[in-house]
Amino acid sequence: MSPRGVAIPDLRERLFDAAERIVAREGAAALTSRAVTSEAGCAKGVLHTHFGGVDAFVAALVLDRFARTAAHAQGLPARAGQGTVAANLTGVALGLLDSLDPRVVGLAVTSNATSRQIRDALAEGSPGFGAIQDALTDYLDAELRLGRLPDGTDTATTALALVGTVHHLLMTGGWAGAPDPRAQTERLVALLVTQ
Structure with a gap:
C-alpha cells in the first residue's frame, strides 16, 4: 500500500489495470472504488480524489482505451x-475489440452519468470511433492509390462498415452464446477488401 501523500507513478494506468483485472476475475458488479484502490495497492480515497467517483473513473477508462486504439489506427496510413x-x-479492428472488456462497456452504457461523460468528451474531440474511422479511411485511400484495393473502392464506407461493426461487436460481445467477435471481424475484413 502506498503511503498517504506520496505520489504514485502512473497512477491512472495502475487504477485502470486494477479495474480491468477485477472485472475479468469477478465481473462488473465487483467494480467499486474500494475494490479498485485495494487491487491497485492505493489509499482508499485516491480514486475519488483523482476522478470524483466511479462513474467518472469508468468514463476515463473507456476514453483512455479508445484513445489508445485511435493512436494505433492513426499510424496505419504510414x-x-x-x-x-x-x-x-x-489488427486495428481486433485492437478495438480487445481495448475493453465488454462488461466494462456494459457499465459505461448502463450508467447515465458515465455515458454522458463519454459522449461529452467525444463531442469535445477526445479520440474515439470517429478518429479510428478517419484513420482507416486515410489508410484505405493510401492503399487505393498504391493499387492494393480494387478501383472504385468506397474507402469511407468501407471504414464506416468496419468501425460500425466492431462497435456493435464490442457492445454485444459479453452476451452469453454470442459468436466469436474475432472470427466475425476477420470475415468482414476479408469481404470488405475483396469487393
Missing part, C-alpha cells in the same frame, strides 16, 4: 504498402 491490407485492418 504503413500503406506494407503487409496485407486485410492484416492491417484486422
Whole structure:
C-alpha cells in the first residue's frame, strides 16, 4: 500500500489495470472504488480524489482505451504498402475489440452519468470511433492509390462498415452464446477488401 501523500507513478494506468483485472476475475458488479484502490495497492480515497467517483473513473477508462486504439489506427496510413491490407485492418479492428472488456462497456452504457461523460468528451474531440474511422479511411485511400484495393473502392464506407461493426461487436460481445467477435471481424475484413 502506498503511503498517504506520496505520489504514485502512473497512477491512472495502475487504477485502470486494477479495474480491468477485477472485472475479468469477478465481473462488473465487483467494480467499486474500494475494490479498485485495494487491487491497485492505493489509499482508499485516491480514486475519488483523482476522478470524483466511479462513474467518472469508468468514463476515463473507456476514453483512455479508445484513445489508445485511435493512436494505433492513426499510424496505419504510414504503413500503406506494407503487409496485407486485410492484416492491417484486422489488427486495428481486433485492437478495438480487445481495448475493453465488454462488461466494462456494459457499465459505461448502463450508467447515465458515465455515458454522458463519454459522449461529452467525444463531442469535445477526445479520440474515439470517429478518429479510428478517419484513420482507416486515410489508410484505405493510401492503399487505393498504391493499387492494393480494387478501383472504385468506397474507402469511407468501407471504414464506416468496419468501425460500425466492431462497435456493435464490442457492445454485444459479453452476451452469453454470442459468436466469436474475432472470427466475425476477420470475415468482414476479408469481404470488405475483396469487393
